[in-house]
Amino acid sequence: xxxxxxxxxxxxxxxxxxxxxxxSIVLLTLVVALAVLAPILWQDRAFAVDTxxxxxGPSGTHLLGTDSLGRDILFRVLxxxxxxxxxxxLATVIGVTVGLxxxxxxxxxxxxxxxxxxSVVTIAVAFPGLLLALFFAVIFGVGTHGAVLAIAFAMAxxxxxxxQTLAASxxxxxxVSAAKVAGVGRIRLLVRHVLPNIGEPLVVNATIxxxxxxxxxxxxxxxxxxxxxxxxxxxxxxxxxxDGIYLNPAAALAPGVAVVLAGLAFNLVGEAVAGVVGVRTxxxxxxxxxxxxxxxxxxxxxxxxxxxxVENLQVAFPRPSGWTVPVxxxxxxxxxxxxxxxxxxxxxxxxxxxxxxxxxxxxxxxxTADRLEFAGxxxxxxxxxxxxGLLGTSLAMxxxxxxxxxxxxxxIGRQLAEVSEQHQGLPRRKAFERAVGRLRSVxxxxxxxxxxxxxxxxxxxxxxxxMIGMGLMGEPRLIIADEPTTxxxxxxQRQLLRLLARTRTEGDTAILLISHDIAVVSQTCxxxxxxxxxxxxxxxxxxxxxAGPRHPYTRALLAATLELDTDRAEPLTVIPGxxxxxxRVPAGCAFAARCPAATDQCLVEDPVLESVTxxxxxxxxxxxxxxxxxxxxxxVTAGGAx
Amino acid sequence: xxxxxxxxxxxxxxxxxxAGRRLGRFVVSLWVLASTAFLMIQLVPGDPVRxxxxxxxxxxxxxARRQALGLDDPxxxxxxxxxxxxxxxDFGTSMSSGLPVAQVIGDRLPGTLKLAVLAxxxxxxxxxxxxxxxxxxxxxxRRRGVELGFTSTTVLxxxxxxxxxxxxxxxxxxxxxxxxxxxxxxxxxxxxxxVAALAIGPxxxxxxxxxxxxxxxxxxxxxxxxxxxxxxxRLVYVRHALPNALTATLTLGGxxxxxxxxxxxxxxxxxxxxxxxxxxxxxxxQKDYPLVQGIVLVYGVGxxxxxxxxxxxxxxxxxxxTIRES
Ligand code: SF4
Numbered sequence: 001x002x003x004x005x006x007x008x009x010x011x012x013x014x015x016x017x018x019x020x021x022x023x024s025i026v027l028l029t030l031v032v033a034l035a036v037l038a039p040i041l042w043q044d045r046a047f048a049v050d051t052x053x054x055x056x057g058p059s060g061t062h063l064l065g066t067d068s069l070g071r072d073i074l075f076r077v078l079x080x081x082x083x084x085x086x087x088x089x090l091a092t093v094i095g096v097t098v099g100l101x102x103x104x105x106x107x108x109x110x111x112x113x114x115x116x117x118x119s120v121v122t123i124a125v126a127f128p129g130l131l132l133a134l135f136f137a138v139i140f141g142v143g144t145h146g147a148v149l150a151i152a153f154a155m156a157x158x159x160x161x162x163x164q165t166l167a168a169s170x171x172x173x174x175x176v177s178a179a180k181v182a183g184v185g186r187i188r189l190l191v192r193h194v195l196p197n198i199g200e201p202l203v204v205n206a207t208i209x210x211x212x213x214x215x216x217x218x219x220x221x222x223x224x225x226x227x228x229x230x231x232x233x234x235x236x237x238x239x240x241x242x243d244g245i246y247l248n249p250a251a252a253l254a255p256g257v258a259v260v261l262a263g264l265a266f267n268l269v270g271e272a273v274a275g276v277v278g279v280r281t282x283x284x285x286x287x288x289x290x291x292x293x294x295x296x297x298x299x300x301x302x303x304x305x306x307x308x309x310v311e312n313l314q315v316a317f318p319r320p321s322g323w324t325v326p327v328x329x330x331x332x333x334x335x336x337x338x339x340x341x342x343x344x345x346x347x348x349x350x351x352x353x354x355x356x357x358x359x360x361x362x363x364x365x366x367x368t369a370d371r372l373e374f375a376g377x378x379x380x381x382x383x384x385x386x387x388x389g390l391l392g393t394s395l396a397m398x399x400x401x402x403x404x405x406x407x408x409x410x411x412i413g414r415q416l417a418e419v420s421e422q423h424q425g426l427p428r429r430k431a432f433e434r435a436v437g438r439l440r441s442v443x444x445x446x447x448x449x450x451x452x453x454x455x456x457x458x459x460x461x462x463x464x465x466x467m468i469g470m471g472l473m474g475e476p477r478l479i480i481a482d483e484p485t486t487x488x489x490x491x492x493q494r495q496l497l498r499l500l501a502r503t504r505t506e507g508d509t510a511i512l513l514i515s516h517d518i519a520v521v522s523q524t525c526x527x528x529x530x531x532x533x534x535x536x537x538x539x540x541x542x543x544x545x546x547a548g549p550r551h552p553y554t555r556a557l558l559a560a561t562l563e564l565d566t567d568r569a570e571p572l573t574v575i576p577g578x579x580x581x582x583x584r585v586p587a588g589c590a591f592a593a594r595c596p597a598a599t600d601q602c603l604v605e606d607p608v609l610e611s612v613t614x615x616x617x618x619x620x621x622x623x624x625x626x627x628x629x630x631x632x633x634x635x636v637t638a639g640g641a642x
Numbered sequence: 643x644x645x646x647x648x649x650x651x652x653x654x655x656x657x658x659x660x661a662g663r664r665l666g667r668f669v670v671s672l673w674v675l676a677s678t679a680f681l682m683i684q685l686v687p688g689d690p691v692r693x694x695x696x697x698x699x700x701x702x703x704x705x706a707r708r709q710a711l712g713l714d715d716p717x718x719x720x721x722x723x724x725x726x727x728x729x730x731x732d733f734g735t736s737m738s739s740g741l742p743v744a745q746v747i748g749d750r751l752p753g754t755l756k757l758a759v760l761a762x763x764x765x766x767x768x769x770x771x772x773x774x775x776x777x778x779x780x781x782x783x784r785r786r787g788v789e790l791g792f793t794s795t796t797v798l799x800x801x802x803x804x805x806x807x808x809x810x811x812x813x814x815x816x817x818x819x820x821x822x823x824x825x826x827x828x829x830x831x832x833x834x835x836x837v838a839a840l841a842i843g844p845x846x847x848x849x850x851x852x853x854x855x856x857x858x859x860x861x862x863x864x865x866x867x868x869x870x871x872x873x874x875x876r877l878v879y880v881r882h883a884l885p886n887a888l889t890a891t892l893t894l895g896g897x898x899x900x901x902x903x904x905x906x907x908x909x910x911x912x913x914x915x916x917x918x919x920x921x922x923x924x925x926x927x928q929k930d931y932p933l934v935q936g937i938v939l940v941y942g943v944g945x946x947x948x949x950x951x952x953x954x955x956x957x958x959x960x961x962x963x964t965i966r967e968s
Contacts, residue, residue, distance in 0.1 A: 123671055127945050128904035131938075135678075138926055138934050139685045215803045219908050222805060223923045242809060242912065249813040256806040264801055360869055364782055392872035399870075404863035409885045418881075419871050470871070 024268030094152035099159025211266030341521030344531035396471025402463035413451025461492035734932035754917035773852025808839035896952030
């Protein structure tokens with residue numbers, strides 16, 4: 001129990017240490033001090049009638065002017081602090097108590113009566129507090145007492161609801177069951193075990209509630225329903241001040257400001273304590289990123305038919321500790337109509353490479369490259385506006401999760417059609433017809449009807465087809481597919497890969513297929529790039545896979561695929577160790593820690609991607625020479641034959 | 643037989659069964675409201691007629707009035723009369739003016755409705771674009787300064803209750819600058835200050851909600867898809883993100899609308915606006931209980947109606963979740 005109190009105390013202390021918490025506690029202390037001292041010090045001056053200065057504006061003798069009897073506004077506002085705050089706190093205490101009783105009743109009363117209480121509370125909570133307060137003011141009568149009770153009863157339902165919710169969360173816990181088993185009575189259980197455990201959130205909410213009660217009380221008094229003359233609280237002063245607002249606006253504004261400040265004081269103290277549990281630290285400022293020097297091979301020769309040219313592509317993100325660079329200098333080319341696979345474990349930077357190439361990395365991410373060209377257009381220097389038409393029609397994307405990649409609130413057909421409306425200037429009807437046609441071409445049955453459905457009415461495989469169909473709305477020259485089959489079951493996976501292959505041959509469309517699955521890539525692609533820790537470590541023809549990849553990592557991947565042949569949807573975990581975190585890449589070869597062939601050289605020098613034959617590049621100091629094991633050859637050729 | 647078929651049909655159609663249940667709840671709430679308003683008068687301590695007529699009124703007058711109001715009948719008879727009255731549009735007679743309560747309400751309700759509806763429209767028209775713009779400006783943690791400014795401004799604006807905003811607006815725009823009238827209902831300019839007073843706080847709250855909702859929607863995969871289609875940013879935000887951010891916005895909007903109904907009471911009194919709010923306060927002060935009862939009913943039905951409309955709208959917007967949850 002002692003530790004409980006200590007913990008609670010330290011939480012309030014911690015709240016005092018945040019800037020907001022400190023301010024609000026100072027403010028609240030000021031309000032409380034005024035409530036205690038102001039009537040003692042200035043009672044006489046607040047009541048002193050000055051017939052020479054009736055309804056005056058601010059002056060040297062009366063800083064905020066005077067009211068219709070010539071009484072000093074400033075002192076009246078200060079003195080009114082006590083009544084305003086006392087009444088608000090009183091109303092809150094009564095309100096919370098009534099609320100607690102209401103909240104506890106259902107667990108003590110017989111079932112039917114309990115349900116009745118709960119439903120009355122439910123209906124009452126739906127009404128705004130002020131309406132409830134007015135309602136109760138009618139019952140309890142006009143005047144200070146009536147208003148206190150009215151506000152208390154207006155607060156009660158929401159505290160009853162709060163108490164119910166909190167209690168429900170406590171009742172399920174072990175110590176309460178233990179107490180039940182021990183034969184502790186219901187009421188005793190409530191008072192001894194449940195109440196102490198919901199105390200903290202209740203106090204926080206009551207503090208905030210007191211702020212609200214203060215405002216509500218000011219409202220009632222302002223309406224003439226609360227405090228009656230000759231007594232005065234801030235609401236009453238506001239009421240009187242508003243009548244003379246042309247003579248002295250300060251008379252109306254000063255009590256208003258007082259109400260807001262005092263209300264805020266209660267409110268903020270409550271919020272500060274409530275917020276202390278999840279303190280946020282401010283992120284450190286980071287300077288502009290300087291592009292690291294290119295660490296990879298000299299520029300490749302690009303044929304005339306190069307569709308996508310990527311040289312020394314880097315993607316970086318700011319982190320509190322500095323820049324992290326998940327893609328660290330990737331270079332490759334995709335020729336027209338070619339299918340290129342990108343393989344690697346999750347975190348290898350392959351997906352990010354796909355996004356960067358298609359210019360979909362958003363700030364704060366930073367993409368740099370020595371060269372990044374699509375269909376002869378530089379993607380990094382051409383303004384976005386000019387790129388839109390080109391990329392919108394010639395570059396299609398297929399994302400991993402078909403369940404989340406469509407907008408749930410728009411019909412599938414419309415989502416396809418807007419591509420043509422935007423980039424091909426088709427009118428709505430024509431665009432929709434084209435969308436239906438594309439859905440048909442990706443073999444969606446009853447395309448006309450399906451186009452009018454929402455994504456949740458489609459199965460996963462069908463959505464992914466529709467996604468490809470969406471890519472075909474333009475005349476794509478390149479489809480970038482990021483793990484397009486990972487979320488689908490094996491049969492659907494096959495159909496989808498076949499669809500991609502067919503699309504490729506029919507439209508002479510190049511494909512960049514990003515996947516963790518070496519088998520999927522070898523079935524679909526002519527060539528594959530193996531990525532590790534943000535780099536391409538090997539670039540080879542899938543046909544050469546059987547003859548044996550040269551990089552130890554590719555070999556490990558291949559071996560892992562064989563073991564996982566039965567379930568390709570699983571991510572690769574068979575290679576011992578983990579890839580390095582992007583902000584902690586070692587100095588030498590990034591794979592050295594997991595590489596069976598690593599030497600001292602590997603630990604200090606970073607291998608560069610170099611050609612071993614015309615169509616084969618490897619980044620490794622010790623490329624493996626011997627052929628792949630027999631089983632690997634079989635697996636790959638069997639997959640390729642499909 | 644047909645009943646069984648019909649109920650099976652209802653069970654099969656989630657929308658119908660949802661609408662049925664929700665409507666049922668509305669009717670029950672209406673009944674609870676009406677009964678509470680009835681009980682309210684019974685709970686008033688002392689003799690309401692005596693209270694309304696004053697201590698000096700002769701006993702005969704009080705008794706005659708009690709008779710006329712049926713206050714000496716047994717409680718359940720009174721309750722029956724009362725409910726029957728409600729169905730025929732008879733809300734009783736105002737004690738202070740002698741006019742039928744229904745007529746007083748009919749006179750005053752339009753003033754309040756205009757105020758509330760206009761203010762709500764202003765809130766939506768201001769808060770949605772502001773929330774969207776600030777979401778876009780501060781997405782992905784950029785422009786921390788803008789975010790801080792936006793958050794603290796809206797928190798402050800939301801902390802000031804509408805009647806104090808009203809007093810501030812009067813002091814500034816009516817008294818100091820003289821741009822708008824202080825009170826009453828003349829031409830269109832008379833609407834400016836009351837509507838502003840009602841709208842500022844809720845607009846601040848709602849724009850904050852819209853921003854937060856937009857930010858969470860912008861993180862979704864389908865936004866990346868929309869960007870991959872190379873739609874102009876404007877379309878990505880307005881066509882793809884905004885509709886998905888509206889569900890939570892609408893829920894809160896409904897809460898605010900009911901809160902605004904209450905806000906009109908205070909704001910009407912600041913501006914001496916001839917609406918229900920100023921009338922209910924006068925009638926509470928004059929102990930004109932039949933009139934109070936009638937207006938309480940109108941406010942209550944208003945709140946229940948808003949809640950009903952919001953629930954139905956939510957079900958229409960997001961057919962899967964809402965219906966299943968309820
Ligand atoms: S460079 Fe060395 S550590 Fe890296 S893969 Fe080659 S052999 Fe292994």
